[in-house]
Amino acid sequence: MPDLSRTPPAYDLEALKRDDPAAFEALVRAESPRLFRFLLRMLGEEEAAQSVMQETFLQAFYRIKTFRGDARLTTWLYGIALNQARALLRKNRRYAPMEEADLDRLQPAFSHGMYAQRYRPWPPDVLTEREDLRRLVREAIDRLPDTYREIILLRDIEGFSTEEVAQLLKLSEGAVRVRLHRARQALRALLSPYIEQEDL
Amino acid sequence: MKAWLQRWRSRRRLTCEDVNRFLAAYLDGALDAHTQAAFEAHLQDCDDCQAYLDQYRKTIELARQAADVPEPPPALIEHTLSFLRKRLFEEPPFNA
Ligand SMILES: [Zn+2]
Numbered sequence: 001m002p003d004l005s006r007t008p009p010a011y012d013l014e015a016l017k018r019d020d021p022a023a024f025e026a027l028v029r030a031e032s033p034r035l036f037r038f039l040l041r042m043l044g045e046e047e048a049a050q051s052v053m054q055e056t057f058l059q060a061f062y063r064i065k066t067f068r069g070d071a072r073l074t075t076w077l078y079g080i081a082l083n084q085a086r087a088l089l090r091k092n093r094r095y096a097p098m099e100e101a102d103l104d105r106l107q108p109a110f111s112h113g114m115y116a117q118r119y120r121p122w123p124p125d126v127l128t129e130r131e132d133l134r135r136l137v138r139e140a141i142d143r144l145p146d147t148y149r150e151i152i153l154l155r156d157i158e159g160f161s162t163e164e165v166a167q168l169l170k171l172s173e174g175a176v177r178v179r180l181h182r183a184r185q186a187l188r189a190l191l192s193p194y195i196e197q198e199d200l
Numbered sequence: 201m202k203a204w205l206q207r208w209r210s211r212r213r214l215t216c217e218d219v220n221r222f223l224a225a226y227l228d229g230a231l232d233a234h235t236q237a238a239f240e241a242h243l244q245d246c247d248d249c250q251a252y253l254d255q256y257r258k259t260i261e262l263a264r265q266a267a268d269v270p271e272p273p274p275a276l277i278e279h280t281l282s283f284l285r286k287r288l289f290e291e292p293p294f295n296a
Contacts, residue, residue: 028284029277036272050276054283061288108252113215119251122258127265137266156260157267162228177224184224188259 011073016064028057031074034158035081041153042085044142052088056081071167075160079168082150089146097145106186122195133194140190148183155180213238219249223256 011030015023032053039049059080067076109116126133141152154165155176162180166173214222214235219242225231226239243249 024284025281028280032277032280033272036276037269040269040272041267046273050273050279054280057280057284058287061284108220110215110217110220113217115216115220115248115252119248119255121251121254126258127261133262134266134268137262141263141266152263153267156263162224162230173230177228177230181221181224184256184259184263187263188255191259191262192255 013069013073024061031077035077038078038153038158039081039085041157043088048088052081052084055084072164075164075168082168086146097149098143100145103145103148103182103186106189107182108185126195136194137191140187143190144183144186148179148186151176151180152183152187214242216246216249219243220252223253
């Protein structure tokens with residue numbers, strides 16, 4: 001995957017902290033496209049994504065002097081964006097996500113340390129030839145409880161490292177992996193009927 | 201050591217449930233060398249764990265593929281900059 005998070009742009013942090021407009025403009029230009037796409041995935045509407053992004057940069061500008069540099073600037077910026085997006089989602093949610101208990105039921109069952117059911121590999125062409133799956137995958141992601149959906153978006157889709165997601169969500173790396181694992185397993189379970197029932 | 205005995209011993213170290221619990225750490229390359237060796241030894245020997253790992257990896261890949269969103273509108277950046285200029289300063293602060 002193109003892991004954008006691994007090539008940090010060289011921002012002039014000193015200039016940003018001096019409120020240098022050119023430095024701030026450079027930040028907006030560099031981060032906008034990716035941040036917008038993240039917010040669009042999170043919120044589902046261009047208008048909402050744009051307004052949250054603007055608010056995010058505004059907050060970043062006000063708070064840049066408190067940025068201590070222990071996370072990457074991009075990670076810090078996404079932290080602000082995430083809080084803004086959460087607040088908006090709380091106000092006008094368009095769907096009812098599943099409950100934690102539903103998520104439990106989507107985890108694999110074990111008996112005496114072994115899987116309680118048999119598994120077969122999925123056919124390789126699920127990744128290339130199944131346009132219909134994309135919609136199902138999007139719907140499945142949208143059904144996850146917010147904290148699980150966020151972690152899939154940040155780690156698996158945006159490509160932030162586990163360490164960065166941990167900084168962003170103020171969790172330990174272990175806690176990030178536990179949550180991520182539950183989310184991925186739930187997604188797997190939601191998708192498997194569609195993949196396995198159709199003879200490929 | 202006899203091959204079957206070696207298999208039995210390495211497999212005994214981790215159950216399928218253990219292997220499952222370590223999946224995210226394994227894909228992150230975050231397991232210690234000892235656990236990783238036991239993980240891989242179990243995997244070698246267990247069809248269910250292999251198949252489950254395959255589905256797990258493909259789930260991640262499907263999520264990534266499905267999340268394609270359209271390119272941002274062309275005026276996005278200029279709109280954002282002018283919003284910020286208006287909110288932050290009376291005068292255009294950026295090298296407009
Ligand atoms: Zn196994």
